[in-house]
Amino acid sequence: MTTKPPSTSQPAATPPAATWAGAGAAPVPLWGDDFNTDPYAIYARLRRFGAVAPVEIHPGVNAWLVIDYQAALEVLRDTATYSHSPLNWSDPVPSDHPIAPVIQPRPCAIATDGAEHRRYRQVITDGFNMIPSHELRDRVTRLADDLIRDFAEAGEVDLVAQYARQLPLVVFNDLFGLPASYATGLSRTMARLMEGGDEAADANEELEAYLAELIAMKTEHRGADLTSWYLDHPNGMTQEEMAHQLLLTLVAGNEPTTNLISNALSRMLSDPSYYSTLTNGARTAREAVEDVLREEPPMSNYAYHFPRRDVLLHGNWIRTGELILISYAAANTTPDGLPTGPRTDGGSHLAWSAGPHQCPVKHSALLMAVTAIERLTSWLSDLELTVPREKLQWRPGVIHRALAELPARFTPITPGQAGATPWNRQSPQEASVAYTESSP
Ligand code: HEM
Numbered sequence: 001m002t003t004k005p006p007s008t009s010q011p012a013a014t015p016p017a018a019t020w021a022g023a024g025a026a027p028v029p030l031w032g033d034d035f036n037t038d039p040y041a042i043y044a045r046l047r048r049f050g051a052v053a054p055v056e057i058h059p060g061v062n063a064w065l066v067i068d069y070q071a072a073l074e075v076l077r078d079t080a081t082y083s084h085s086p087l088n089w090s091d092p093v094p095s096d097h098p099i100a101p102v103i104q105p106r107p108c109a110i111a112t113d114g115a116e117h118r119r120y121r122q123v124i125t126d127g128f129n130m131i132p133s134h135e136l137r138d139r140v141t142r143l144a145d146d147l148i149r150d151f152a153e154a155g156e157v158d159l160v161a162q163y164a165r166q167l168p169l170v171v172f173n174d175l176f177g178l179p180a181s182y183a184t185g186l187s188r189t190m191a192r193l194m195e196g197g198d199e200a201a202d203a204n205e206e207l208e209a210y211l212a213e214l215i216a217m218k219t220e221h222r223g224a225d226l227t228s229w230y231l232d233h234p235n236g237m238t239q240e241e242m243a244h245q246l247l248l249t250l251v252a253g254n255e256p257t258t259n260l261i262s263n264a265l266s267r268m269l270s271d272p273s274y275y276s277t278l279t280n281g282a283r284t285a286r287e288a289v290e291d292v293l294r295e296e297p298p299m300s301n302y303a304y305h306f307p308r309r310d311v312l313l314h315g316n317w318i319r320t321g322e323l324i325l326i327s328y329a330a331a332n333t334t335p336d337g338l339p340t341g342p343r344t345d346g347g348s349h350l351a352w353s354a355g356p357h358q359c360p361v362k363h364s365a366l367l368m369a370v371t372a373i374e375r376l377t378s379w380l381s382d383l384e385l386t387v388p389r390e391k392l393q394w395r396p397g398v399i400h401r402a403l404a405e406l407p408a409r410f411t412p413i414t415p416g417q418a419g420a421t422p423w424n425r426q427s428p429q430e431a432s433v434a435y436t437e438s439s440p
Helices: 033-037 039-049 069-077 114-129 133-151 160-164 167-176 181-195 197-220 226-231 239-268 272-278 285-295 328-332 362-379 428-438
Strands: 052-058 061-066 156-158 301-307 311-313 316-318 324-327 407-409
Touching: 033 039, 039 052, 039 328, 052 324, 061 069, 069 301, 069 311, 069 324, 069 328, 114 226, 114 239, 133 160, 133 167, 133 362, 156 160, 160 239, 160 362, 167 181, 167 226, 167 239, 167 362, 181 197, 197 226, 197 239, 226 239, 239 285, 239 362, 285 362, 301 328, 324 328
Parallel strands: 061 324
Antiparallel strands: 052 061, 156 407, 301 324, 311 316
């Protein structure tokens, strides 16, 4: 007979006086050198608390971190007990706080509950459903080749700055229906936003201006693009709601897709069992992506939730409105928490989250990441890292597992060389098929 976890989300009969203290220890910082250097060591240390640990996500900002797979599923699925709306946060940060951009009330899918959430979310899912997979693949292929041409002659590249960080942005700019010239400005703006500090306020204004111009252009002239489909959606978005759904698409899609591409590339280029696939080995880009999703999810800790009443969650009293985050990274690696033995499900993990707020665009995101990796590694088949994977630097931050850089070298390719090149837009595989067919 198996014993159940102590208790799940039960109503509080007698709420305790002080919940953070009730956890029996000071909240563990998820910021600073220790966490930034090795977050997985911190997750391992947090296991002494059980399924839920008291943490500090920024100096002075406390949260409960759910680190157990089953407990995470309970919170993610129990919409009666837990709200996903920051309006229910009992101790919200001011609007100019560094955490505010990622946890603040907004009229958009990620920050709302119930019918309001479904209304916003449907606009996004229906929009992406309008894009046939083969068209998305062609688009990513074309835009990946554009980027590869920019560094192919150099023989060296930072695959984060020059590829993984650029690709999602140029794809979104294209899906939104804007000319490529707008992508350069967007990429500069997003880089400045990421730097934070004084630059961030200006960059935020630039992003608002980009979205305002986009909406104005598409209001005037519709096209076969996401913006027009959002505008014409029967759920009828106001101008403000339009801006927020587009912003969410861009912000929720950009950083994790960058990380999925670069984290998977870092594995493929440092592990011989992947590396051989660059020519004709056994493991594929898709497998590298799946390994990242399970072992090092691009979004590591997010899915903010706020209890609608005092609850007892796996032995911890949590007060109404206290911040709970789900650690996808820790939950995925829960000891004994995942199904074992031969897998037929492609691997259960929480990298896309679960419940009503799970990623609505995972198939498109997977296709983008796998196509990006395949395109790069088929053009630059002897790509190799110039820094060993264990020495790579990761960007600080609690939400994302993000490489700071991924320096690599390869044999340069040039526009004038014989055969297929990214300049004549024929893939190495297509070229070899053409050669075989026309050969005697
Ligand atoms: C085309 C690229 C992507 C787009 C447009 C996109 C869009 C979105 C949107 C709109 C949401 C909010 C859904 C809701 O609240 O109902 C969301 C949630 C989420 N996405 Fe994606 N996403 C993309 C790629 C990714 C990738 C690559 C990952 C990582 C593997 C990821 C992981 C997640 C997770 C974990 C959530 C849940 C967040 C939460 O509950 O707070 N997404 N995504």
